Amino acid sequence: xxxxxxxxxxxxxxxxxxxxxxxxxxxxxxxxxxxxxxxxxxxxxxxxxxxxxxxxxxxxxxxxxxxxxxxxxxxxxxxxxxxxxxxxxxxxxxxxxxxxxxxxxxxxxxxxxxxxxxxxxxxxxxxxxxxxxxxxxxxxxxxxxxxxxxxxxxxxxxxxxxxxxxxxxxxxxxxxxxxxxxxxxxxxxxxxxxxxxxxxxxxxxxxxxxxxxxxxxxxxxxxxxxxxxxxxxxxxxxxxxxxxxxxxxxxxxxxxxxxxxxxxxxxxxxxxxxxxxxxxxxxxxxxxxxxxxxxxxxxxxxxxxxxxxxxxxxxxxxxxxxxxxxxxxxxxxxxxxxxxxxxxxxxxxxxxxxxxxxxxxxxxxxxxxxxxxxxxxxxxxxxxxxxxxxxxxxxxxxxxxxxxxxxxxxxxxxxxxxxxxxxxxxxxxxxxxxxxxxxxxxxxxxxxxxxxxxxxxxxxxxxxxxxxxxxxxxxxxxxx
Amino acid sequence: xxxxxxxxxxxxxxxxxxxxxxxxxxxxxxxxxxxxxxxxxxxxxxxxxxxxxxxxxxxxxxxxxxxxxxxxxxxxxxxxxxxxxxxxxxxxxxxxxxxxxxxxxxxxxxxxxxxxxxxxxxxxxxxxxxxxxxxxxxxxxxxxxxxxxxxxxxxxxxxxxxxxxxxxxxxxxxxxxxxxxxxxxxxxxxxxxxxxxxxxxxxxxxxxxxxxxxxxxxxxxxxxxxxxxxxxxxxxxxxxxxxxxxxxxxxxxxxxxxxxxxxxxxxxxxxxxxxxxxxxxxxxxxxxxxxxxxxxxxxxxxxxxxxxxxxxxxxxxxxxx
Numbered sequence: 084x085x086x087x088x089x090x091x092x093x094x095x096x097x098x099x100x101x102x103x104x105x106x107x108x109x110x111x112x113x114x115x116x117x118x119x120x121x122x123x124x125x126x127x128x129x130x131x132x133x134x135x136x137x138x139x140x141x142x143x144x145x146x147x148x149x150x151x152x153x154x155x156x157x158x159x160x161x162x163x164x165x166x167x168x169x170x171x172x173x174x175x176x177x178x179x180x181x182x183x184x185x186x187x188x189x190x191x192x193x194x195x196x197x198x199x200x201x202x203x204x205x206x207x208x209x210x211x212x213x214x215x216x217x218x219x220x221x222x223x224x225x226x227x228x229x230x231x232x233x234x235x236x237x238x239x240x241x242x243x244x245x246x247x248x249x250x251x252x253x254x255x256x257x258x259x260x261x262x263x264x265x266x267x268x269x270x271x272x273x274x275x276x277x278x279x280x281x282x283x284x285x286x287x288x289x290x291x292x293x294x295x296x297x298x299x300x301x302x303x304x305x306x307x308x309x310x311x312x313x314x315x316x317x318x319x320x321x322x323x324x325x326x327x328x329x330x331x332x333x334x335x336x337x338x339x340x341x342x343x344x345x346x347x348x349x350x351x352x353x354x355x356x357x358x359x360x361x362x363x364x365x366x367x368x369x370x371x372x373x374x375x376x377x378x379x380x381x382x383x384x385x386x387x388x389x390x391x392x393x394x395x396x397x398x399x400x401x402x403x404x405x406x407x408x409x410x411x412x413x414x415x416x417x418x419x420x421x422x423x424x425x426x427x428x429x430x431x432x433x434x435x436x437x438x439x440x441x442x443x444x445x446x447x448x449x450x451x452x453x454x455x456x457x458x459x460x461x462x463x464x465x466x467x468x469x470x471x472x473x474x475x476x477x478x479x480x481x482x483x484x485x486x487x488x489x490x491x492x493x494x495x496x497x498x499x500x501x502x503x504x505x506x507x508x509x510x511x512x513x514x515x516x517x518x519x520x521x522x523x524x525x526x527x528x529x530x531x532x533x534x535x536x537x538x539x540x541x542x543x544x545x546x547x548x549x550x551x552x553x554x555x556x557x558x559x560x561x562x563x
Numbered sequence: 564x565x566x567x568x569x570x571x572x573x574x575x576x577x578x579x580x581x582x583x584x585x586x587x588x589x590x591x592x593x594x595x596x597x598x599x600x601x602x603x604x605x606x607x608x609x610x611x612x613x614x615x616x617x618x619x620x621x622x623x624x625x626x627x628x629x630x631x632x633x634x635x636x637x638x639x640x641x642x643x644x645x646x647x648x649x650x651x652x653x654x655x656x657x658x659x660x661x662x663x664x665x666x667x668x669x670x671x672x673x674x675x676x677x678x679x680x681x682x683x684x685x686x687x688x689x690x691x692x693x694x695x696x697x698x699x700x701x702x703x704x705x706x707x708x709x710x711x712x713x714x715x716x717x718x719x720x721x722x723x724x725x726x727x728x729x730x731x732x733x734x735x736x737x738x739x740x741x742x743x744x745x746x747x748x749x750x751x752x753x754x755x756x757x758x759x760x761x762x763x764x765x766x767x768x769x770x771x772x773x774x775x776x777x778x779x780x781x782x783x784x785x786x787x788x789x790x791x792x793x794x795x796x797x798x799x800x801x802x803x804x805x806x807x808x809x810x811x812x813x814x815x816x817x818x819x820x821x822x823x824x825x826x827x828x829x830x831x832x833x834x835x836x837x838x839x840x841x842x843x844x845x846x847x848x849x850x851x852x853x854x855x856x857x858x859x860x861x862x863x864x865x866x867x868x869x870x871x872x873x874x875x876x877x878x879x880x881x882x883x884x
Contacts, residue, residue, distance in 0.1 A: 142674070143666075143681050309573075317666045329670040336670040341575050341883075353573040354726060354881045355829050 216406025290331025296526030586734030
């Protein structure tokens, strides 16, 4: 091994390393990649990383952070060392994600129709019907093909045994897929020598598949449906992704002010006058979608959209009210939900989760607080959570008080030692924790993009991969 | 035109407006750079102050300028136009607005266009007082011109020529026509030899005017014998081969509007076409001598008002207001 090679001195300790995979039988593609990394000097990697960073900034592959009226374009830090998923692993992930999306859609159909799963006592009634994300407006509504979750981003981690575990379902408007494709383009630009000859599956098909799904769900009888992407606008932090998706689908990128409902139909304002719209892929939260139905102060939505949708004049993806399915408390019931509707065991396990709404869950959580991860059910982005083993005595005491005051707001999980990947840091190539978000697109059927967003916690020891909290990303190489 | 361009694809009205503005702001940057460069070159003598003042007049900026600076001179005017992000007519503002429009259009313009605007934006933002000292000013103007020319070239080579491109091109030609009328209006009368003094032709001044318009060499080729005011006016206003003449800009504007109406069936083109038709007739039915005889300034004022109205016709009827 070269003394200055990328893997020289790299030590993941007793964590599961996705690159070295100790204990697994040798895998030819991985061995080839190891070899190449061993002969790539760290300084060369650092130069390429600097090139890549400048390139991302210049291309505006950025998210925008607003503070004090100034807009700062930040790139999602990109770590060049790829994350590899073998063909066998991918088969498990793909079937597991498809199974999960099916169950989510069946669950949503049920809770907005007969509510059998509630009547049968599998999921507590209050958890669903009392949920802030449950939308009365959706009761009795039949979306085409029974699909509510057209785009699903399932957050998946691996534990110290290399076992895949689902951490969270993102069934509202999951983001990040643009980075999957752009990271690949970047790899092809600056790392083609590392990739040469490896059978890495392409991620270029996403836009086509998304457009196909949007076409499939269009109102019946429309032969060449007009699809649009509805964005909150250029000031949204994910605007780059909206641009990316509109471009990849070849459809107009619109804002609420470009659309209107008239004569029960949805129209867009074009240079030629009003033109009909049939499917809306919206990247706007439920609350802002229609001031008549939800937040009356929303400037971003379209007045009357819900009514037009419910009459079948237009289709909207993802459906309204899916938040009740990706709720952190409902998540705890997902293995049972899968079994209930599909009569199958979950292919991908959950992290063992206790709901503090249940007395025994609360008792256990309070007793083991120092070894658990406790999350508020209504937060996202990694905010407001407690990582027991990393918390001080004072922090534990404070959190205990908060938990007792509102136990129903929390779930607890054992601290999973997330798998790691070699990552270029200021002080060399180090082991950093990663997760994975594959993207599943569903119209009539479900298709999973062979890849996904690998997020990496760039701070040493950190388990929080969110971009808002110092996370970066890696290219995800699914081997054929 | 080719059958492969789909005339049935819709363009969001708001985005058509952004395309128009993107082109206008980019054109403005090049125009400003040209004006600053020639003004600096020719403002070395005692007349310097007057030249800087006329640059402010071209852009209707005298009031805004004097609210910030006491004296129109190289340093203050360069600061006003190159560094002052608060001044809406500075290159700082122009590139910011251009980039914002480009951001709105990112799904429609080419990735190369976006990349170049993004990098150009960074270069302009990075300008500081050190860059605009007298020795450096020409270099900055060259950077600005080259940046816009790179944009123009990338646009020519990569921008898909559907509706959105037509709107972009209309913005470019509207801006060029407008800038040309302003340029002539502010410089022409000052350069006319006064009959009373029978002064010699101010070759340097005419030279400056033509260089600012990027028409010096073409004019020389067309009129090698010297400067005749009516020929300069005719060249800048009516010449059909000079890329920035008002007449050529209007002719191209006409082609884009006509294409949008006939190929894309945009009925909203009608008022703009009617107005443009009248404007072009007024320009074509008169000789330069007619125009000079009736008064150049009133005619140019009228043209500027008509160009502004034309812009409004396009924006209100086609770009959603």
